[in-house]
Amino acid sequence: MLLPDDIDAIRQEPDPIRQAQRAAALQAVYQQHSTELGRLRRAGMERAHVEKGMSYTDVAKALGITKGRVTQIRSSAPPAARALFGIGPVTVVLPYRYQVTDRERPLLAAEDVAAGDLAKQLLESFGFTTRTAQVGPDDTELPEGDLFVICGPKSSPAVADLLDTDPRFTIGRDEDGWFIEDRQTHEHHRSPMDTSGGSTDVAYVARRREGSRTITHVAGLHAIGSLGALTQLTDDAAELFSTTEGGDFSLLVESSHDGLTITSAVALGAPRRWDD
Structure with missing residues (x-):
């Protein structure tokens, strides 16, 4: 909680x-809270319209502002899916990995950099x-605050500790390679890149609240599968928020690529709510 003492x-x-x-x-934190309050203000107006059957003229009168101001807020405030x-x-x-070129140094994969750039574009939108x-x-610890983590347990x-808390899926490895396991059915989802070659991969996506952060x-x-998952999230964020009602969930995404270009990205089934 932000206090004057800060x-x-x-x-x-x-x-x-x-x-x-x-x-x-601290200014950045306050600005982000102001943006979120703008989203909630818009959400309240739209809820009054839907749940109470109020016209936006009536909403404006109830709030003591003009209908034009209501229209401005609804068109400029962030949408519900921001949450x-x-x-x-x-x-x-x-993630960075130590690899040897002329000397051992931490390196970022091109696919991860591209996924990070797309994540920033999505978030900034x-x-x-x-x-x-x-x-x-x-x-052994992740940074504080709200996070968008693009990294596997390896x-x-x-990140391995983070994944361990997911009640729906986990990521494992056996003699045949890496897989995503359904914790309830024990079904293994493997990458077609490993099983049959080609240019299709599978990715894990999850959203959780952890205390006061998301x-x-x-x-x-x-790594290319993460970029595919970001493409799917970018396209379907609003629908995903509506489907999950803002709750914690896990989701699998399958995507195909040509180099670093994602040519298709689709969810493999519905998102799995953690509270079901």
């Missing part, structure tokens, strides 16, 4: 650079401020 602490910060940094960080990803700011988390972070094989123990998690069985 501002007082910044006002009393002795280091001028640190003061500017802390002020900018899928939290309040913001949202940190997009990508909903009025989010975005940040970026990397997670690696030695990291790349980070922190974590979206995407993990392709291959």
